Amino acid sequence: MNYNVNEKGYYGEFGGAYIPEMLYPNVEELRQNYLKIMIEESFQKEFHQLLKDYVGRPTPLYFAKRLSEKYNTKIYLKREDLCHTGAHKINNTIGQILMAKRLGKTRIIAETGAGQHGVATATVCALMGLECIVFMGEIDIERQAPNVARMKMLGAKVVPAKSGSKTLKDATNEAIRDWINNPVDTHYIIGSVVGPHPYPDMIARFQSVISEEIKKQLNEKEGRENPDFVVACVGGGSNAAGAFYHYLDKPEVGIIAVEAAGKGIDSGESAATSALGKVGIIHGSKTLLMQTADGQITEPYSISAGLDYPGVGPMHANLFTSGRGEFISITDDEAMIAGLNLCKLEGIIPAIESSHALAIFKNRKFKKDDIIVVNLSGRGDKDLDTYIKYFNL
Amino acid sequence: MNRIQQKLSENKKLLSIYFTAGYPKLGDTVEILQQLEKNGVDIVEIGLPFSDPLADGPTIQESSQTALKNGMTTDLLFEQLKDIRKKVSIPLILMGYFNPVLQFGVENFCGKCAEVGIDGLILPDLPLAEYEENYAAIFKKYGLINIFLITPQTSEERIQQIDSASEGFIYMVSSASVTGSATGFGNEQNDYFQRIALMKLKNPLVVGFGINNAETFQQATKHTSGAIIGSAFIKMLSEKGLDGISTFIKTIR
Numbered sequence: 001m002n003y004n005v006n007e008k009g010y011y012g013e014f015g016g017a018y019i020p021e022m023l024y025p026n027v028e029e030l031r032q033n034y035l036k037i038m039i040e041e042s043f044q045k046e047f048h049q050l051l052k053d054y055v056g057r058p059t060p061l062y063f064a065k066r067l068s069e070k071y072n073t074k075i076y077l078k079r080e081d082l083c084h085t086g087a088h089k090i091n092n093t094i095g096q097i098l099m100a101k102r103l104g105k106t107r108i109i110a111e112t113g114a115g116q117h118g119v120a121t122a123t124v125c126a127l128m129g130l131e132c133i134v135f136m137g138e139i140d141i142e143r144q145a146p147n148v149a150r151m152k153m154l155g156a157k158v159v160p161a162k163s164g165s166k167t168l169k170d171a172t173n174e175a176i177r178d179w180i181n182n183p184v185d186t187h188y189i190i191g192s193v194v195g196p197h198p199y200p201d202m203i204a205r206f207q208s209v210i211s212e213e214i215k216k217q218l219n220e221k222e223g224r225e226n227p228d229f230v231v232a233c234v235g236g237g238s239n240a241a242g243a244f245y246h247y248l249d250k251p252e253v254g255i256i257a258v259e260a261a262g263k264g265i266d267s268g269e270s271a272a273t274s275a276l277g278k279v280g281i282i283h284g285s286k287t288l289l290m291q292t293a294d295g296q297i298t299e300p301y302s303i304s305a306g307l308d309y310p311g312v313g314p315m316h317a318n319l320f321t322s323g324r325g326e327f328i329s330i331t332d333d334e335a336m337i338a339g340l341n342l343c344k345l346e347g348i349i350p351a352i353e354s355s356h357a358l359a360i361f362k363n364r365k366f367k368k369d370d371i372i373v374v375n376l377s378g379r380g381d382k383d384l385d386t387y388i389k390y391f392n393l
Numbered sequence: 394m395n396r397i398q399q400k401l402s403e404n405k406k407l408l409s410i411y412f413t414a415g416y417p418k419l420g421d422t423v424e425i426l427q428q429l430e431k432n433g434v435d436i437v438e439i440g441l442p443f444s445d446p447l448a449d450g451p452t453i454q455e456s457s458q459t460a461l462k463n464g465m466t467t468d469l470l471f472e473q474l475k476d477i478r479k480k481v482s483i484p485l486i487l488m489g490y491f492n493p494v495l496q497f498g499v500e501n502f503c504g505k506c507a508e509v510g511i512d513g514l515i516l517p518d519l520p521l522a523e524y525e526e527n528y529a530a531i532f533k534k535y536g537l538i539n540i541f542l543i544t545p546q547t548s549e550e551r552i553q554q555i556d557s558a559s560e561g562f563i564y565m566v567s568s569a570s571v572t573g574s575a576t577g578f579g580n581e582q583n584d585y586f587q588r589i590a591l592m593k594l595k596n597p598l599v600v601g602f603g604i605n606n607a608e609t610f611q612q613a614t615k616h617t618s619g620a621i622i623g624s625a626f627i628k629m630l631s632e633k634g635l636d637g638i639s640t641f642i643k644t645i646r
Contacts, residue, residue: 180447283445
């Protein structure tokens with residue numbers, strides 16, 4: 001079975017481009033050109049040069065000795081937290097800004113939840129001298145003041161999304177509306193492997209540098225390219241898509257996707273889309289999403305702002321329903337404890353998103369000689385307030 | 394002949410009104426439809442509210458949110474429309490986003506539409522290719538006309554494809570915008586209306602987005618068969634309620 005996108009833009013039954021006609025010319029332009037542009041030698045050269053010199057890649061693959069001892073298995077951490085701007089998000093924004101330039105676009109829009117993708121977008125726009133507008137839910141603007149300030153310092157305009165629930169899904173709606181209103185000069189940099197085809201595939205390809213590096217680095221350290229398991233947290237799913245990408249068609253590598261259970265799957269305050277979602281359409285993609293029986297999209301909850309998206313990328317929906325991926329959900333409490341645990345054992349303060357991936361070891365047992373790579377998608381600086389409040393630090 | 398096709402064959406400039414079902418009050422649907430017919434409106438689009446209306450500006454977003462808060466659901470709308478064909482005879486179109494239809498079940502939804510006397514559907518985020526591959530046969534089985542949108546950016550080649558897949562009218566989005574945002578039409582729109590009219594498509598053209606008074610209605614219909622008013626009508630409802638309908642329609646034509 002193939003777990004990548006097919007020529008029609010679907011992963012199994014998921015994906016496609018369910019967009020109003022107003023967006024068709026832009027999305028179609030991108031669909032027709034993205035692969036052509038990505039394989040151009042000049043594109044590859046510029047992309048990899050920037051990843052190396054600007055982002056700081058390759059990021060280390062670090063053997064977490066004390067963590068491994070605690071759980072009696074071999075755990076490697078892929079240190080995406082060491083990327084410039086503090087998370088894997090910039091791999092995608094570098095790729096997309098180069099794409100936008102080659103498509104002749106001069107104005108960049110983006111959505112952001114916690115602000116990480118907004119900061120990564122504002123950063124590359126500053127780098128390239130392009131106008132940048134970031135849509136952010138009004139509630140998130142209040143919750144994430146430092147990231148709002150960072151975006152402003154980087155020259156971006158932050159526009160509050162005041163519609164609906166005033167969070168990530170509404171910021172995405174507002175960005176899409178802006179694109180409808182500005183169909184000629186604007187490129188929309190989506191931050192996760194969501195949205196209409198070709199976005200999920202394009203973004204997965206930009207993020208696939210993560211698993212490309214893991215293969216090489218693991219080979220150096222262990223004499224084999226394939227770990228027994230690769231683990232990543234999933235909100236929309238971009239860091240997971242990047243970490244899984246080169247292992248999708250390798251059945252000997254177990255794929256573990258970790259979702260946010262919030263206060264518990266049955267608590268009514270959760271973001272565990274695979275457990276709670278049904279097939280539907282969100283932001284132009286057919287996927288699993290949390291919704292009412294009547295098809296109204298519901299608001300998810302997680303202590304981690306990067307995981308509270310009511311849908312999941314179509315690649316992951318397919319990994320779930322096909323059984324290729326093992327999906328585990330982790331509560332707020334489990335994630336916070338796992339995050340603090342990593343600080344104490346390894347001297348690394350993880351983003352709360354990544355803490356979800358680290359939390360699986362408490363209940364999911366592995367063999368002593370299993371090699372497990374956990375994608376440490378981001379660093380915890382942005383989450384200090386949450387850590388402080390949670391642990392009364 | 395479907396009621397939409399029949400109406401289009403009358404040689405007049407059609408006035409079509411969009412409103413969100415369940416707004417301003419949950420139980421207003423039937424009363425609004427009756428008043429629109431009484432005041433000479435030719436076609437009505439009944440909006441099925443959705444939590445995340447991507448193509449809509451603030452006015453329709455707010456009316457949708459209010460309608461959902463009031464308790465509007467797909468089931469309830471069909472219940473309200475149960476006897477509508479005993480009360481109004483003008484063509485009725487349901488307009489909404491695809492997800493609620495998908496959850497209801499496309500076949501089930503189309504069956505219900507046929508049962509209550511709905512003539513057509515506008516689902517802006519159901520793309521042409523998906524429709525043709527998976528749903529056209531179901532729409533046909535229940536005698537429903539699917540209406541597609543075109544915009545100033547739509548290529549001529551794609552307009553031809555849409556024309557050949559259409560059986561009612563083509564919904565011409567007046568400008569690159571979400572609903573309710575344009576302030577009057579300039580040369581750009583006039584050129585666009587004329588350019589598409591000159592393509593001599595088999596389907597009539599009806600213009601929507603940005604029509605809010607007699608002037609824009611006349612401009613929009615100069616080269617086309619009709620125009621749709623949505624946001625301006627909803628704005629009026631929010632200010633004056635159902636009592637304002639008659640006066641509003643009279644100011645348009």
